[in-house]
Amino acid sequence: xxxxxxxxxxxxxxxxxxxxxxxxxxxxxxxxxxxxxxxxxxxxxxxxxxxxxxxxxxxxxxxxxxxxxxxxxxxxxxxxxxxxxxxxxxxxxxxxxxxxxxxxxxxxxxxxxxxxxxxxxxxxxxxxxxxxxxxxxxxxxxxxxxxxxxxxxxxxxxxxxxxxxxxxxxxxxxxxxxxxxxxxxxxxxxxxxxxxxxxxxxxxxxxxxxxxxxxxxxxxxxxxxxx
Numbered sequence: 001x002x003x004x005x006x007x008x009x010x011x012x013x014x015x016x017x018x019x020x021x022x023x024x025x026x027x028x029x030x031x032x033x034x035x036x037x038x039x040x041x042x043x044x045x046x047x048x049x050x051x052x053x054x055x056x057x058x059x060x061x062x063x064x065x066x067x068x069x070x071x072x073x074x075x076x077x078x079x080x081x082x083x084x085x086x087x088x089x090x091x092x093x094x095x096x097x098x099x100x101x102x103x104x105x106x107x108x109x110x111x112x113x114x115x116x117x118x119x120x121x122x123x124x125x126x127x128x129x130x131x132x133x134x135x136x137x138x139x140x141x142x143x144x145x146x147x148x149x150x151x152x153x154x155x156x157x158x159x160x161x162x163x164x165x166x167x168x169x170x171x172x173x174x175x176x177x178x179x180x181x182x183x184x185x186x187x188x189x190x191x192x193x194x195x196x197x198x199x200x201x202x203x204x205x206x207x208x209x210x211x212x213x214x215x216x217x218x219x220x221x222x223x224x225x226x227x
Contacts, residue, residue: 004086023085023093029100036107040114040145049116052147052194060195062121064130066186071133073151073183080158088165094212095161101208102153102201110145117146119191134190141192148200149193155180156205157212164213 006020015021084092109115120143124131159180162168168176187193 002087005089006086023089023096026093026096026100029096029103032100033103033107036103036111037145040107040110041142044111044114044144046116046142046144049114049144052115052117052196053119054194054196056195057119057188060188062124062191063189064124064126064128064134066182066189067130067134067137069179069182069186070137070151070190070192072179073155073186076158076179076183077154080162084161091161091165095157098157098160098208098212099154101211102150102157102204105204105207106148106150106153109148114144115147115197116144117191117194117197118143119194121191137190137192143192146193147197148204149187149197150201151187151193152184152198152201153204153208155183156201157208160205160209160212 011021011024016025080095081092084095120138124135159176162176163173184198187198188195
């Protein structure tokens with residue numbers, strides 16, 4: 001097993017401001033997220049939420065196959081954060097900042113303009129392991145607080161950070177692109193999000209991209225291309 005770039009066994013809270021450990025402070029963003037998640041999921045009733053729907057939603061059938069990618073999202077986010085936390089500190093900083101921006105803006109939207117979707121099927125056409133898994137997800141993940149989609153926001157954040165990493169091979173970037181596309185489709189096919197939720201995540205990701213990487217990064221890229 002590859003050795004982590006930081007020996008976390010030496011970490012103490014008194015050392016939190018040391019350069020080698022300062023990135024750990026970014027994990028505090030998850031405290032904010034889960035606090036706001038509790039508020040939006042439990043203290044805002046569905047009847048106060050605006051239904052999100054468009055005609056394209058009605059053309060997309062429920063397909064339990066996509067639950068594989070929907071659930072795979074959890075492994076993608078956790079795995080990406082864990083790997084960068086151990087081996088790519090700068091990438092961890094960028095990914096965590098990207099996530100914090102999407103969290104803060106999305107949660108603000110969920111509180112100031114509560115949203116919900118009414119797309120879930122009342123009964124499943126088939127009974128199999130995948131539909132049973134989806135039913136389990138429905139049981140604890142409510143249909144409120146949906147626009148913009150954080151599934152999409154986080155996924156694009158992982159893709160953005162990995163795409164800029166020269167150490168990630170081309171096939172790895174292509175595979176990740178495929179997975180992210182499938183996740184974005186999955187949120188619609190398992191009826192957890194409207195197409196509008198996916199589209200609403202795009203400007204959110206653009207904001208996160210600008211804040212995370214800043215003008216200097218893109219100016220350097222454009223400069224290299226014009227030389």
